[in-house]
Amino acid sequence: MTAIDISGVTKRYGTELALDGLDLTVESGEIYGFLGPNGAGKSTTINLVLDFIRPTRGDVRVFDLDVRSDSLEIRNRTGILPEGATLYDRLTGRQHVEFAIESKAADDDPDELLERVGIADAAGKKAGGYSKGMAQRLMLATALVGEPDLLILDEPSTGLDPNGAREMREIIREENARGATIFFSSHVLGQVEAVCDRVGILRDGHLIAEDTIDGLRNSMPTQTRLRVTLDRIPDDSATALEAIESIDGVSSVEPEGRTLVVACEDRAKTTVLRRIEDHGVSVEDFETDDSSLEDLFVAYTSNSAGSAGVIQ
Amino acid sequence: MSAITVAKKDFRDAIRSRVLIGLTVLFALFTVGGAALASWLSELSDDASAQSTIELVLTLQAPAGFLVPIIALIVGYGAIAGERESGSLKFLLGLPHRRRDVVLGKVLGRTGVVAVSIFVGFTIGLLGLFAFVGSVSLTDYVAFTAVTILFGLVYVAIGVGLSAMTRSTTRAAVGALSVVILFKVLWGTAGTILLYVIEGAFLVESPPDWYLVYNAISPDAAYGSAIGAVLSRSDPTLASAYDISSLPLVAEPWFGFVILAIWAAVPIGLGLWRFDYVDL
Structure with a gap:
């Protein structure tokens, strides 16, 4: 079973080539670290998987479903932490999680999720007053709603202090132990190294290496x-x-x-x-x-x- | 229903906007002003008993016709472009909502917001009428409010439609402003010029059908027609301006509802179409 299957995907913005014939497969149940310097095309790839943008050429499938026509079913089984996403300033943390629960028709307890990401005490505060790190934690809480089969996390450690980044890694491990597939991107290797089963390195729109950490070391x-x-x-x-x-x-x-x-x-x-x-x-x-x-x-x-x- | 979930969330978010509170207060001032004017006029006519409550209710049509489009466009233009600009759209679309659910949910949610604004403004206007005049037919008042909310929906649809077609709130705002200028200024002027060009005069005794149709199909005219239809009155409709026995179908009061529906459906349709294939 594959969780994510990207085959022959090219994405062009005007004359700029962001991805050039990318092939990438994430197997069910693994933690896949998606590495690359800023501007390599990581977010473009993730946005394609999320159907926020459409490929110029090629095919993107999640759970063997088409990302465009089956976006609802994919969304119901996926938790997403997109890069550059912001919250609703006028809604509280709890309202955000409640909205995610209602959207996914799940039955989670919002306070439990907020507790898990470490912002239970800010649950009643409007998200407009949250720090970057708190916003990132809240976004993670909404991604965890409904025990998703797949978690897609774009630069999840953004805005987190080292302690927060460690807690994030712990949650990633727990979710994986529960059975979820994790696909996350980072430009900091240290965060990937500690948790990933497999790593893909993207540069200039190409996957230039894909292996286990040990495999990469040996190669x-x-x-x-x-x-x-x-x-x-x-x-x-x-x-x-x-x-x-x-x-x-x-x-x-x-x-x-x-x-x-x-x-x-x-x-x-x-x-x-x-x-x-x-x-x-x-x-x-x-x-x-x-x-x-x-x-x-x-x-x-x-x-x-x-x-x-x-x-x- | 995904669109309903989006609408509820959007309503909760947008109802807290300070701009909306300001606009609602302004609207309430207008309706109270309308009520005061109505009572003053009825005293002038020296025949207060002849003043039917419907006429009093209709004194609120002018402020509503003027302010509701503006409130609705202000509430609507940022609905999608604003979320695209800030990045919260990625949060929203990261949850199980299709793009069309977002567009429809936004139209519903923001219409709810405008409806609250209309409701508050009219309730205060109604209290003003009670205070100044003494009695008003509640049924007429409710019917009038309902049609005005429908009118608000049309302009919310135009605003959200514009918002779905661009990634910049500035462009959406320019679009919204152009819509205001189009229907408040250009439409009527263009009609008069056309009349002069085709008929050779600015004023004609019996206007040609095309002119009646032209003047009936703007959303603002359709609002007047629809009110005329529910209140069974001709005052707010175009036909009252001329002494005409048979109107073309399009200019019939009840047809105002059809025109309003078209004005709501077209921008929503264009917004859905454009927003569905675009890269976020």
Whole structure:
């Protein structure tokens, strides 16, 4: 059983190509993390699944139903937290949840749901006075109405503090344990890594990788994070940074005072050190970390020459 | 019923708008003013007993005919474009509602809001009539209120229809303003000019049928016809302006209801059609 099936979907806005022949499948019962930098086409994809926009070409199906003609049945079985959605300023939190319950013909207790997302004490307050984080929690409460088979969450951690983001992940896990399929997007890898069964990475309207977290890690050439401490900052530091970034196999370079943090493939390590010394500074110290997923993500999604080979 | 759920929620939301409260107060002032004027006129005529209650009720038609379209358009124009602009439409459509449920629900919900405004305004007007004049036929009053609410529905439909056709509230507002100018200013002027061009005179003794039809098909004229039909009076209708024995069908008072229905259905239909395929 597939929960979401996107096949050959192209979406064009005027001359701009937002999605280019996207294929993506979310299996029933899994937690699928949809990753990509801002502007990669994540929200476009989700808006297509929600039938907020229509594809230029291709086919989008949810529960093997057509998103357009069967939108009511899909909605009845789906909880949605859309990106950029706002609430009704003049209605209270409880009224929002009651409206969702009535709309879905469900029999949930609004206060229980508000309690679950941690805003029970603001239930009687108008949503216009809610903070961003509270609004996000309220939206989540409405998404949970009626024990949906599928939860579609677009950047669910927006506006949440680390504690709130953790609670969000807990709810995602609980819902999945109950049997719900979860499809959620993020541009922050840390949130996806912790809960996802599978991850898809979108860049420039293409799915450039799709695998389990471990699978992704294994598919990468061994990544290293080099921390190189220099005796001083080179005079032509901008040129130096550029020179290092252009080395084949390097995906990112971050200066931190006299220390350079370089994410690169193992094979590029010596070249990096040599190139640094070409700029008239000496390396006082260097250490290497294991590849972190963050580097992996950067390698996948950055535009540097070094990552191009990785993607294939 | 999904549209009803949307309508109820929308009513609860929109009824709390401060603008609406302001407009309702203004409307009440107009109706009280109308009542005061009516009592003053009846004293002038020095024959207060001859003043039928229907005539008094009709003194409220002018303020209603003027303000109800404005209130309804103000209440309606932001209904969908505003939600699109703010993003709450994504919340609404994320729940099991089709786009057409949203359009129809908005028309119903906002009509409810306008109906409350009319009801409050007329109730205060009625109290004014009681105070100034003494007695008024309640049946006539209720019939008059009902037709006025129908009139409000027509303009809500026009406002919501415009709102469904654009993603910008500014454009919807410009559209609403154009509708006001069209029916309050341009329609009549254009008719007079047409009359001059075709008949060669601004005033004719017995106007041609096309002119009667033309003058009967604006929503404002249809409102007058419909009131004339329910109150069995000719005063508010077009026919009263001329001494004509047989009117073309379209200009018959009862036909006002048909015209009102068309004016409600066309903008809703266009809004539904456009809103259904557009990218949000």
